[in-house]
Amino acid sequence: MSQKEIQESLELLEKDWDVDPILHDFVLGKYTDVTDFSLIVKDVVFHIPYLPKEKKYILWKCYWPDCHNCCDRQGRLPLTSDDLIQIGQGMKYQKTSEFVKQETLVATHDEPTPSGGFSVMTNVSLKRKTDETEADDGTHISCRFLNGEGGCGIHPTRPGVCYLYPFSTWAQNEKGRARVHATFQFTGDCPGFYLSESLDSMKEVLDDYSKTIYDYNMKSSRTLKDGFGSLSMS
Template identity: 70%
Template sequence: MSYDHISESLTLLQKDWSVDPILVDFMLGKRTDVTDHAVKVGQVIFHIPYITGEKKFILWKCYWPDCHNCCERQGRLPLTSDDLITIGKGLKYQKTSDFVKNETLVATWMESGPSGNNVLMTSVNLKRKIDETESDDGTHIRCRFLDEKGACSMHPNRPGVCYLYPFSSWLENETGRARVHSTYQFTGDCPGFFLEGSLDSMKETLKEYSNTIYDYTMKYTRTTREGFSLTSFV
């Protein structure tokens, strides 16, 4: 996501929420005093930004039900092979192939990998609106399964990726073993980020998310192996 898109999102966010100016500058790439603090929780290594000039970590908490921006401004909803079966059944499809044909679309996009290289990503995505096309990919769209109160009508069978927000994850080879890594998504849409001098207040959240992130990442890796999605380093 470009800084222009993040700036646009932050402008909308600040109409309803107070956002620390330090965090605004950070998300817009204006801070040069940021280091990566890695902490292992369960089977996941979390990468938490630390602003050295402020001597504070960037932490996060969820403001649900007062906020549901992550569902109001979706960029895409990639599905695992497990999602295809579970969600298809929830929508009363007898055949997974019919669910894929009617309710999903294939999207391809480029993102920066953890080592700075470009990664070509292809996945099967749940349509966020009935008439969504590939040209809508990456744009902010309100999820069609969100009710008027901001609750997900598919819960608890919503896509696995929805449980990750605001985190993203990836795999790295660690002496022949796949290790799951995770960090925040800074899209400018979430009011839950804050600054604090220690990680103490977020330890329970990291524990809670560790299992979710690990399970989803391994499922998505299997989905790639099964040919439902593709990752290419270019």
């Protein structure tokens, strides 16, 4: 997302939620003194921002059902091969190929990498609106499966990527072993970020997310091998 888009998201967020001024400036990239604190939980390396001057970590908790911005301001919903089967069956499609034809969209986008470069991703994504086109990919759209109570109309077969929020994840080959990494997405849409002197309040959340994140990365890797999408590095 561009700085302008993040700024616009923050302005919308602050109409309904109180955002800590420190977090406001951090999300806008105004903090340069930030340490990447790495914490290994099971098979996932979590990268937690730490502000040395304030001596505080940036942590997160979910405010659902009072907030469902992650569904109401969705950028894309890439699907794994498992998603294609499970969601298709949940929507009563007899053939996965028919589900793909009617309910998904193939789109390509640039994805920043931790090294400062980017990767070109081609994904099969679930349509967030019935007439979605490739031009809509990456734009904020309210998911068509979001109901009036802030719930998901296709839960629990919703896309695996939905379970990752607010984390962004990637896998690296480290000495022949897949090591999965995760860090927060700071898009300006989520009111759940807060400052804390300790990681204790988030240990249970990280423990729960570690399995979800690791399993999703393994499924994504298998999805590319199955031919449902592609990845190229630059």
